[in-house]
Amino acid sequence: MKPFEYVAAGSLAEAVSHLDSAGPAARPLAGGTDLLPQMRYFRAHPPLVVDVKRIPELRQLSCVGEGLHIGAAVPLADIAAHPDVTRLYPAIAYSCSLVGSVQIRSRATLGGNLCNAAPSADTVPGLICLGAHAVVTGPAGRREIPVEEFNTDPGKTVLGTGELLVEVVVPPPPDRSAVSYLRFTPRQEMDIAVTGVASLLKFSEGGMVYQARIVMAAVGPTHLRARRAEGVLEGQRPTAELVSRAAEEAAGECQPISDVRASADYRRHLVGVLAGRTLLKSAEAQGIRV
Amino acid sequence: MKRVVTLTVNGEQRQALAEPRVTLLELLRDGLGLTGSKEGCGDGNCGACTVLLNGRPVNSCLVLAVEVDGSDVFTIEGLARSGALHPLQQAFIDHGGLQCGFCTPGLVMVAYALLQENPHPTEQEVRMAIAGNLCRCTGYDKVVRAVMAVG
Numbered sequence: 313m314k315p316f317e318y319v320a321a322g323s324l325a326e327a328v329s330h331l332d333s334a335g336p337a338a339r340p341l342a343g344g345t346d347l348l349p350q351m352r353y354f355r356a357h358p359p360l361v362v363d364v365k366r367i368p369e370l371r372q373l374s375c376v377g378e379g380l381h382i383g384a385a386v387p388l389a390d391i392a393a394h395p396d397v398t399r400l401y402p403a404i405a406y407s408c409s410l411v412g413s414v415q416i417r418s419r420a421t422l423g424g425n426l427c428n429a430a431p432s433a434d435t436v437p438g439l440i441c442l443g444a445h446a447v448v449t450g451p452a453g454r455r456e457i458p459v460e461e462f463n464t465d466p467g468k469t470v471l472g473t474g475e476l477l478v479e480v481v482v483p484p485p486p487d488r489s490a491v492s493y494l495r496f497t498p499r500q501e502m503d504i505a506v507t508g509v510a511s512l513l514k515f516s517e518g519g520m521v522y523q524a525r526i527v528m529a530a531v532g533p534t535h536l537r538a539r540r541a542e543g544v545l546e547g548q549r550p551t552a553e554l555v556s557r558a559a560e561e562a563a564g565e566c567q568p569i570s571d572v573r574a575s576a577d578y579r580r581h582l583v584g585v586l587a588g589r590t591l592l593k594s595a596e597a598q599g600i601r602v
Numbered sequence: 603m604k605r606v607v608t609l610t611v612n613g614e615q616r617q618a619l620a621e622p623r624v625t626l627l628e629l630l631r632d633g634l635g636l637t638g639s640k641e642g643c644g645d646g647n648c649g650a651c652t653v654l655l656n657g658r659p660v661n662s663c664l665v666l667a668v669e670v671d672g673s674d675v676f677t678i679e680g681l682a683r684s685g686a687l688h689p690l691q692q693a694f695i696d697h698g699g700l701q702c703g704f705c706t707p708g709l710v711m712v713a714y715a716l717l718q719e720n721p722h723p724t725e726q727e728v729r730m731a732i733a734g735n736l737c738r739c740t741g742y743d744k745v746v747r748a749v750m751a752v753g
Contacts (some may be wrong), residue, residue, distance in 0.1 A: 318622035318668050319605075341669075348625075348664050349645040361622065363669060389658070413734020414712060416646060418658040419665070501733030502647070 313351050320363040324449050324478065327362050332451045332474030333361040340476055342370070342385040343419035345412065366561045369478050370423070375400065380482040384423025384530050388435070389414075391422060398413050402480060403491040403510065405436040408494065412432045423477045429463040430504075432530035434495060436463075437510030440535060441491050441525040444482040450475030463534040486523070489514035490597035494590045495529065496582050506574045507582035509562070513545070513594040521545045525556070526587060530564035531579050538562035541587065550595055550602050559588035607671050611636065612680030620667035626660075627651045629667035638678035638707045642736065649735030652708035653677045659715040663733075678707035680707060681714065690714055690752050699748035701739030709735045713749045723753050 318341075321327035326474050326504035331338050339358040341347055342365060364370050370385035375396035377568040391397055392408040411420055411434055425435045426446065439459045444458045459480065460523040471477070480559055485491065495508035508529035516522045524545040526538040530575060568579035595602050604619040608725060611634060618633040630636045630653070642648035644663050651662040654676035681688040690710055693699070700706045716723055716731040723731065728749045729742070737745060 313623040315621065315623055318605075318666065320669075320671075341666075343664075344666065344669070345646055345661075345664050348666070351623075352644060361666075365669070412646070413649065413732055414715070415649060415652055415659045415661045415734045416664075418655070418660045499733075501730055 313348075314354070314357055316351075316358055317360045318363065319360065320366050322366055324367055324369055324476070327364050327367060327476055328450055328474055330360065330362045331476060334362075336473045338362060340364045340427075342421040342424045343387060344417075345416050345420040346424055349489065360364075364476065367468045372479070373397075377484075378405055378481075378596060379484050380404070381548060382422050382482070384427075384477040385421050386423075386480055387418055388412075388420050388422060388425075389417040392417065400494070401438075401491075403441070403493050404435070404482065407434045407438050407493045407510075408503075422480060426459065426462060426480065426528055427469055429467050429469050429473070429533055429534070431463075431466055431532055432505045432508070433535070434493070434505055434508060434533050436510055437527035437529050438491055438493050439480060439482060439562070440527045440537070441510050441512035442482050442485060444480050446480055447478045448475050449478050454478075456481075456544070460535075460537070460559070465533050486514045488517070488598060490594045492590045492593040493595065494586045494593070496586060504573070505584060507531055507568075507579045508584060508589050509586040511587070511590040511593065511594045513550075513598065513600075515598055515600060519600060520547065520549055521548075524558075524591075525589075526562055528562065528566050528583055528587075531568040533567070538565045538587065542564055550591075550600055552602055555588055555591045555595075555602055558591060559584045562587040605668055605671075607667050609670050609672065610674045612676060618667070622666060622668050624667045625663050625665050626653070626655070626665040626670055626675070627662040630662060630675070633667070635686075636677055636679050640704055640707060642704065642708075645655070647734075647736070648705070648708070649712060649732075650705050650708040652735065653710040654711060656723055657718070659712045676711075677724055679709055681710065688714075690717070690749070693748040693751045694745070697744050697748040697751060699740060699745040705737040705739075707738065709745055713745075713752075716749070717753050721753060723749070725750060 475602040497503035512525040563584035640650040642650035
């Protein structure tokens with residue numbers, strides 16, 4: 313690693329002031345499981361690293377009336393094990409438990425998973441399904457950004473110089489709804505999603521699909537909504553035929569590339585399979601037999 | 603610029619100087635002479651550098667020494683007490699859970715962390731817990747048997 317300056321910020325104001333004055337190459341440090349390998353292999357050369365783990369706002373994990381607040385520096389292991397998260401947001405708990413190994417999850421954070429902006433990030437699809445937003449603070453003050461709009465390209469976010477992710481806020485899950493996330497990996501643990509699909513299904517009292525959200529991972533420059541597939545489902549009674557039609561539509565909407573982990577064709581095939589399975593899983597979680 | 607890092611290692615308070623770019627693993631090995639924790643990959647894939655940081659297993663190659671100022675670190679050197687091996691270490695020997703031994707400190711520490719949290723894990727739980735530790739000698743079965751024997 314090249315030499316750099318390190319500062320452990322004690323407050324949001326202190327972190328923002330350090331990040332702002334050091335310029336765009338400065339990097340916040342939470343779990344470090346992405347940043348330190350980047351620095352070790354000379355893919356990142358921050359002159360200044362600002363440790364944000366001691367900032368109280370970034371350490372909070374609480375479930376109150378208006379939803380779930382996940383501080384940007386809370387380790388994934390804490391989120392996956394939090395009783396309110398496992399009870400009310402099982403898909404979020406599950407996706408946090410998929411990242412890396414036990415050792416990685418002791419350090420890695422949901423904030424880092426989002427800010428690293430990998431289209432394969434496992435924690436992001438469920439957040440988008442639930443309409444989560446990111447709370448950001450910076451030199452110009454505080455702003456809120458839907459998680460869906462947070463990443464703009466692989467490795468790129470909407471964060472400007474001096475801006476810092478404070479927390480991700482997940483609204484309460486809608487009544488009569490369920491979310492599930494499924495991914496495909498050659499290994500169960502310690503692997504990166506070849507493709508992942510999350511779905512939210514909200515049903516009307518009569519058992520019709522009132523609202524559908526389908527979010528695909530690792531098949532585009534960012535996580536992608538399968539909006540046409542959502543449209544296939546909404547307002548309809550869920551049947552096996554309808555679910556297959558939606559899954560096919562999602563496969564048509566993804567924008568995969570071929571790389572070292574899979575070909576574009578294989579990824580497209582996986583979207584179809586995973587979309588179908590996650591929709592069935594979300595329906596089943598609401599007691600709807602398809 | 604070097605900074606003073608004060609931490610508790612295996613119950614003993616230690617102090618060392620470290621540049622920000624020095625990892626916890628380098629501090630343990632080169633600064634404090636605790637060479638039990640190994641560097642395999644240096645990027646969090648192999649688990650050979652696993653230590654407990656404030657009670658939780660971490661890859662010490664992915665932690666900066668300056669981050670752990672004021673923290674509690676537990677390494678493989680802290681397991682044996684007055685010359686007697688910890689039951690987990692003895693079980694690795696009894697079940698042939700090691701051959702070259704390079705991955706062993708990391709595997710023992712991650713297994714120790716698992717047993718602290720879950721004293722009677724299932725085989726599946728043991729396999730998931732050690733998934734972040736690479737071993738090219740044992741094929742893992744003997745490691746799993748060793749951990750199950752203690753749990």
